[in-house]
Amino acid sequence: MKLITHIIALSFLLVSSAYADNxxxxxxxHHDVDATVELLEKVLDERGMSIFARIDHAKAAEDVGIDLRPTQLLIFGNPMVGSKLMMCAQSAGIDLPLKALVSQDEQGDVWFSYNAPSYLADRHQAQGCDKLVENMTKAMASFAQLATQP
Incomplete structure (x- = not known):
């Protein structure tokens, strides 16, 4: 069953996402910003992940007189995973804990964005962490799917 979930998540990721050079x-x-972030928090909690911060960029902008569409950042991770990545490339700590940005565009569509773990590994030239990065990729795809789908 777990393998099927991973295959579905990976298929969803390949079909539904845009992976840019960055x-x-x-x-x-399929949800508004608040609901997407709340679903993500629930999924992360169920998976035993630590949630370090939820930042409401639109609220912060409003506090200084700037009108920003709904935009929230969730910072989360698992030291058992992140520490292992840093053992392969300590500089990866600049990109950890992991983050998910949920924002609403001009048309009212809501988007869930995150850094591809493989990109982070490449960026920091992490050596010997291929299986770890593969597992992080599957986990992030699963988190994204569970937070964004109806």
């Missing part, structure tokens, strides 16, 4: 994966959500 390593950003972006997936359309």
């Amino acid at each position: 390593g950003l994966i972006t997936i359309k959500s």
